[in-house]
Amino acid sequence: MTYTPESAAQGVQNVIRVLEGRWKLVILFQLFGGHVRRFSDLERAIPGVSQKMLIQQLRQLEADGVVARIVHHQVPPKVEYHLTAWGQSLCPALDGLLSWAERAPSELGSRFVAAGSLPS
Amino acid sequence: MTYTPESAAQGVQNVIRVLEGRWKLVILFQLFGGHVRRFSDLERAIPGVSQKMLIQQLRQLEADGVVARIVHHQVPPKVEYHLTAWGQSLCPALDGLLSWAERAPSELGSRFVAAGSLPS
């Protein structure tokens, strides 16, 4: 596939539109590796997120074909979320962005150093 | 370098913060390939952008170390913009995003098909 400057910019914009949103990346990285999580699991795993925001971002990711939703008809309700195959395949692309950030010239300061909490 | 889910999300967010902005990707793709463009060149090449926006996005990209600015002290003024080496190296990473988008399942419709103008 070949791109003009305009169509390439468009294409990347489309991808960014999927990823931009205060909580989407955090959700994605919770789900990478084939994890399946309930709504309440995510709520607990992502400190600071509200139910409204969590649902909204999940719905958008679902509409974009990145995450999938499984409803178990029970009471109390149980809903599980996981990545689609295509969603999983985002991982290497994001890795590309991360390694670009790692190559940032040092005079930019700590702007690109991901706040390091020690590996769990 | 190793990441936790949180720090990886953070790292990608940092990159996205650099790229998100109505006109930044369009500017980047005008500059990819080592092109050097004057302010007024960019203004003409990017239909719809206002001077305020163009300057703002350029300044942010400059602050983030992605583009560089050369001022020629003349009258009328002449200022040129081009990518830094690090900025150029963004290209393959963005390609990764584009090819991910190309692999989008067809049931998502045209959401990920970059609006195709024919190659110039």
Next chain:
DNA sequence: TCACGCGCTTACCTCGGGGTAAGTCGCTTA
């Protein structure tokens, strides 16, 4: 003397993403 080109800068407004707080629904358990 006056307008013009170039690269900005400033003031002002609009719209929507994201935040908080509270409500809902259906079943179950004390």
Next chain:
DNA sequence: TAAGCGACTTACCCCGAGGTAAGCGCGTGA
């Protein structure tokens, strides 16, 4: 009979990204 769990939904507010329109400073050509 009342409280609670889990997954949402709704109403309301706020702030900042981005848009429009106009002004500025300097030297040159008409």
